[in-house]
Amino acid sequence: MDAFAFIIHPIDPKRDVSRKYPILGKYLTERQIDYFSTFFPPVYISEIEGIRSELTGKQVKGWFIACPYTPKRMLELPVQTVYKKLIQTGRLAEKLGAQILGLGAFTSVVGDAGLTVAGGLKIPVTTGDSYTVYIAVESIRKAAEVMGIPLSEATAAVVGATGSIGRVCAELLANDVGELYLIGRRTDALEDLRTSLQPQAHARIKVSTSMDDLRHAQVILTVTSALNDVILPEHLNPGSVVCDVARPRDVSAKVAAVRDDILVIDGGMVDVPGPVDFHFNFGFPAGKSFACMAETIALTLEGRFEDYTVGKNITRAQVEEIAAIAGKHGFRLGGFRSFEREVTEEYINKVRQNARRAQSLRRN
Numbered sequence: 001m002d003a004f005a006f007i008i009h010p011i012d013p014k015r016d017v018s019r020k021y022p023i024l025g026k027y028l029t030e031r032q033i034d035y036f037s038t039f040f041p042p043v044y045i046s047e048i049e050g051i052r053s054e055l056t057g058k059q060v061k062g063w064f065i066a067c068p069y070t071p072k073r074m075l076e077l078p079v080q081t082v083y084k085k086l087i088q089t090g091r092l093a094e095k096l097g098a099q100i101l102g103l104g105a106f107t108s109v110v111g112d113a114g115l116t117v118a119g120g121l122k123i124p125v126t127t128g129d130s131y132t133v134y135i136a137v138e139s140i141r142k143a144a145e146v147m148g149i150p151l152s153e154a155t156a157a158v159v160g161a162t163g164s165i166g167r168v169c170a171e172l173l174a175n176d177v178g179e180l181y182l183i184g185r186r187t188d189a190l191e192d193l194r195t196s197l198q199p200q201a202h203a204r205i206k207v208s209t210s211m212d213d214l215r216h217a218q219v220i221l222t223v224t225s226a227l228n229d230v231i232l233p234e235h236l237n238p239g240s241v242v243c244d245v246a247r248p249r250d251v252s253a254k255v256a257a258v259r260d261d262i263l264v265i266d267g268g269m270v271d272v273p274g275p276v277d278f279h280f281n282f283g284f285p286a287g288k289s290f291a292c293m294a295e296t297i298a299l300t301l302e303g304r305f306e307d308y309t310v311g312k313n314i315t316r317a318q319v320e321e322i323a324a325i326a327g328k329h330g331f332r333l334g335g336f337r338s339f340e341r342e343v344t345e346e347y348i349n350k351v352r353q354n355a356r357r358a359q360s361l362r363r364n
């Protein structure tokens with residue numbers, strides 16, 4: 001049976017270490033976990049079974065394996081040390097019999113986004129970022145629809161627009177919306193992106209380095225590699241929709257606590273075809289995976305054992321191709337969650353009502 005492996009890593013050190021080692025998670029402090037993670041070997045997490053293509057009936061299996069570094073550690077350590085650990089983790093995948101390796105969350109952000117890791121392994125590698133882009137943009141389109149926001153007239157913003165995921169999300173959204181803010185930290189890089197996107201875009205494109213400009217937007221897609229929250233309650237307009245693709249998250253938990261007039265959705269949740277069992281709780285309901293995992297699985301179902309999304313330059317063609325491959329095997333946008341909770345129709349109606357109230361208070 002064809003097989004894949006997917007590298008995960010702790011994001012919230014205490015919560016995620018507890019998922020595999022409850023005792024260590026309980027007694028070690030966050031700082032201790034960060035420190036000890038440097039010396040920890042790669043960890044076998046679980047076998048994944050029950051995946052079946054809707055189109056061909058082909059079944060595949062896989063494994064979760066963990067690189068012990070937290071995002072903070074991956075940014076602090078020399079990049080060569082991180083590559084070494086990722087290649088070591090990839091060798092574990094090779095020993096298990098995987099024919100392709102997916103790089104989860106921050107393991108695809110560090111350094112050259114998989115190029116060096118792919119060079120150090122016998123099996124091909126993908127970051128999964130092409131399908132992450134597709135699902136993020138689909139999520140924001142669907143969320144705008146349920147919130148009654150007509151996209152073609154809306155103002156949208158992409159935060160982290162100069163990043164590898166953000167850049168292609170901006171390219172796709174620029175055809176959907178009336179106005180698009182590219183938000184980031186470096187004006188030069190933002191201006192370069194605007195210059196390259198504007199000629200083909202339906203939207204008027206503006207650039208900004210200030211989160212305060214999010215107040216102009218009804219639709220926001222955020223995907224920075226920041227370690228801490230970058231979007232706070234005071235940045236957002238009533239009735240807006242925010243799709244948070246970043247891990248760690250970009251949207252502060254305070255937004256959920258104090259803004260009942262905004263829909264924040266977690267980006268990247270996908271339904272996996274077949275009675276899948278991951279044998280590991282990574283925070284999603286049964287049968288659902290992150291889009292980046294789905295890309296790795298879809299390539300395995302397709303028998304495409306090649307370096308697929310590696311490096312920082314994701315193309316629109318790659319996004320469209322993986323969307324077609326995943327779609328035909330039965331992967332679908334997996335509904336909405338907000339801060340790891342299900343978003344029901346009733347909840348959306350409540351947010352819309354609260355937004356209308358807040359908007360009329362502002363007008364009066």
Ligand SMILES: NC(=O)c1ccc[n+]([C@@H]2O[C@H](COP(=O)([O-])OP(=O)(O)OC[C@H]3O[C@@H](n4cnc5c(N)ncnc54)[C@H](OP(=O)(O)O)[C@@H]3O)[C@@H](O)[C@H]2O)c1
Pocket residue numbers: 104105106108109128129132160161162163164165166184185186189223224225226227230245246247248267268290291292293312
């Ligand atoms: N949900 C999923 O399935 C999934 C899958 C893959 C990745 N991800 C997540 O997606 C995020 C981005 O990944 P990527 O590969 O696109 O990373 P990337 O290429 O390194 O881009 C990161 C972007 O974030 C910006 N940024 C970093 N720190 C910031 C800060 N403090 N304030 C504002 N902007 C900041 C960077 O700006 P500069 O250009 O100025 O450096 C850059 O535009 C990560 O959190 C990753 O874990 C999620």
